Amino acid sequence: MVLRRMANPIIDLFFKRTFFKKEKWQFVKKIGSGSYGTAYLIKDPSLDQLYILKRMNLHKLNSVEARDGFQIEIELLSELTDRAFPEIIEKGSFKGTPYFVMGYKAGKTFEQLIFYEGEVFSEQESFTIASRLLTKLLVLHERGIVHRDLRIPNVLAAGENLSIIDFGLARKLGQGETEAEAEHPRKRVHFTSDLYSLGHFLLFLLYSGYKPGFKKERTWEEELEVLPDSKRIIRKLLMSDRPYGSSIEALEDIKKHIKNQWE
Numbered sequence: 001m002v003l004r005r006m007a008n009p010i011i012d013l014f015f016k017r018t019f020f021k022k023e024k025w026q027f028v029k030k031i032g033s034g035s036y037g038t039a040y041l042i043k044d045p046s047l048d049q050l051y052i053l054k055r056m057n058l059h060k061l062n063s064v065e066a067r068d069g070f071q072i073e074i075e076l077l078s079e080l081t082d083r084a085f086p087e088i089i090e091k092g093s094f095k096g097t098p099y100f101v102m103g104y105k106a107g108k109t110f111e112q113l114i115f116y117e118g119e120v121f122s123e124q125e126s127f128t129i130a131s132r133l134l135t136k137l138l139v140l141h142e143r144g145i146v147h148r149d150l151r152i153p154n155v156l157a158a159g160e161n162l163s164i165i166d167f168g169l170a171r172k173l174g175q176g177e178t179e180a181e182a183e184h185p186r187k188r189v190h191f192t193s194d195l196y197s198l199g200h201f202l203l204f205l206l207y208s209g210y211k212p213g214f215k216k217e218r219t220w221e222e223e224l225e226v227l228p229d230s231k232r233i234i235r236k237l238l239m240s241d242r243p244y245g246s247s248i249e250a251l252e253d254i255k256k257h258i259k260n261q262w263e
Contacts, residue, residue, distance in 0.1 A: 011058050012038070019094050025053065025101070033057065036066050036168055041104070051089060055099040067098065072175070073167045074100050076145055084136040084163050105165060107158030110201075114152065114208045123226050124262045126205035127233075127254060130198060132162050134251045137198070140164075141191045141247045144173040148187060150197035152204050185239060191247050192239065198250075199237030229257050 012030060020027045020042075028041040028050070037060075040053045060066035077100075078088045086102035093099070113119040121129065133155065140147060147154075148169040156163040171177075171189045181187040185196040206224050214223075221231055233253060235241040244250040 015055065015094075015097070016040075019099075023094075025051070034168065036060050036069060042101070050104040051101050052086065052104055053099060053101050055094075055097050058097070061096065069168065070098055072172070073170060076167055076170050076172065077102060079143060079145070080139070082136065082139050084139070084161075086163075086165060086167075105156050105158075105163040107156035107161070107163060110152035110155050110157065110204065113157065114204060120209040121205040122209070123206065123230060124258070126202055127230065127258055129157075129162070129205060130202050131251065131254045131258060132160070133164075133201070134198060134247065134254065136162060136164055137194050138247050138251060140170075141194070146171055146173065146189055146191060146194055147197075148189070148193050150194055150201060152201060155201070192243055195237050195244060195247065195250055196239060199234050202234055202237065227261060229261070233257060 016027050019025075024044060024046070026043040026045050028043050031039040031041050031052070033039070035057075037054050037056055040055075042051050042053045043049065044051065056066065056070050074088060074091050077086055080087075086105060089101040089103060091098075091100040108117070114121075133150075137147070137150070147164060147167065148171060149166055150164070154164060154166045156165060169187075173189060175189060177187070177189040181189065186193055203220055203224075206226060207220075210223060212223075220234075224231075232241070233250075236244055236253075237250065244253070
């Protein structure tokens with residue numbers, strides 16, 4: 001692990017000095033690095049347009065699972081045409097390292113909005129955002145795609161437009177899952193894993209305006225002052241009550257709740 005951390009800056013420097021020297025892309029900055037890949041903000045100078053380049057990490061190159069996952073991400077993104085998802089621009093391998101280039105999505109993540117900019121979302125705003133987000137998830141689910149990583153760093157907001165990024169854990173229904181994944185509600189290759197994540201996403205939005213008044217730890221149902229129907233919906237998303245039978249059922253329930261309470 002220590003050697004890996006020491007090697008990463010060297011690998012980054014090598015990649016930047018070799019790849020960007022020969023290719024048409026211009027390096028702007030490194031965005032971040034995860035377990036399987038590293039992402040860079042890049043630019044096409046001829047179009048004056050920004051893109052994202054993602055490459056596999058060196059220590060994962062010999063992993064069949066990692067290579068398969070990287071290829072699955074490319075294949076799934078290539079299926080999607082909705083502007084809420086990144087568009088594949090180019091794919092290839094550079095000196096044995098698989099990479100792909102995708103469209104850049106403008107906006108700020110909800111992690112940035114909540115934790116760095118102090119944005120506070122009302123109950124009505126939270127459920128309206130959840131409804132819009134679930135509408136985009138339906139696009140995936142109708143194609144048999146499960147995102148499996150719907151978290152506040154992976155959802156961008158640009159005005160009322162939402163984008164879902166980072167398909168590194170996404171899978172197609174029927175691709176199979178490990179025993180550990182099947183037992184974890186967020187990792188299942190099933191639409192319920194995205195609904196479960198949506199429930200947690202909603203809680204982050206609702207907690208954005210929460211001010212602790214008790215020293216003793218309490219449940220979210222005790223801490224959040226929200227409508228009974230809001231709690232019912234979240235419990236169903238989190239599967240602590242009878243879960244939704246489909247993403248469409250969940251969306252219809254959330255839209256009905258918004259209409260009854262705020263329209």
